[in-house]
Amino acid sequence: MGGLVFLDLDRLDLADIHDPQRLAKAVHRQIGPLCCAVPVDEIALKLGITEIRQEELDGCEGVLLTDRVRSAGKILVNTGRGPQAARFGIAHELGHFLLERHVLGLSGAFTCSLTDMRETRTARQHERQEGEANAFAIGLLVPDNQLLPFLKEQPEISSAVTMRSSLNISLEAAARCLVDRHAEPIAAVWTKGGKIRYAVRGKSFPWITRSTGDRVSSLSQTSRALGMAKSGTTTMREVPAAAWTSADIPELFEQVRVGKDGHTLTLLWATLPDRGAQDDEED
Ligand SMILES: [Zn+2]
Structure with missing residues (x-):
């Protein structure tokens, strides 16, 4: 996996944060500034996820198996839309795991569709939870120190293309992030x-x-x-x-x-x- 061996994260410090953006910022405060793509697997494994499986899935993008009090969790993500979408999926499921107020589905798991991975609405519980998991995923995969230079420039597709390669995220996630944060x-x-x-x-x-x-x-x-x-x-x-x-x-x-x-x-x-x-x- 080639992660950063010095990564030391403390889940207790994150326990009472219910705002997804603040939660992502709190994770980055613990890690310190990064100059390359965020090691999402390693972060998840340090924060209570015990297993991450990547497979080609049919009909869903990601699954989180956990319990109500989040004693541990297992993540399964779809590789069918490429490695960058899978990274987003891991960050999204980690968001459900850390946002302890998120209510599990009837099966005792979070099962997330492609529509869920694009959700931004905040009205109903399911959509709100999916929107929050996405906001956490973007905040985790795109740290502020790496985003700010692009927000100071004129809006350009080339910014999203550069973000895609430097942060190892999809062009779609990069463009959504720019649209969301640009003044x-x-x-x-x-x-x-x-x-x-x-x-x-x-x-x-x-x-x-x-x-x-x-x-x-x-x-x-x-x-x-x-x-x-x-x-x-x-x-x-x-x-x-x-x-x-x-x-x-x-x-x-x-x-x-x-x-x-x-x-x-x-x-x-x-x-x-x-x-x-x-x-x-x-x-
Ligand atoms: Zn979800």
């Missing part, structure tokens, strides 16, 4: 065969009018890039806002990365109306 109003959209798979928005980004299964607008740079049938990443360019949203915004910029397999990742960057300036003009 600029940005959003990311994943498509396949010209149809939207799903989208994530930063807090200040306006609604994306199009939803899962919809074809991308012919006004979008994504549609144009797909038409050229070449893989690669475009520059960030202005597009008509109507390509993605019906919100009344002054400008919308779009950059797209076309993969070899018909998958694209689109980054959207909005300019929001400056309320103060508008009022001045009207006076």
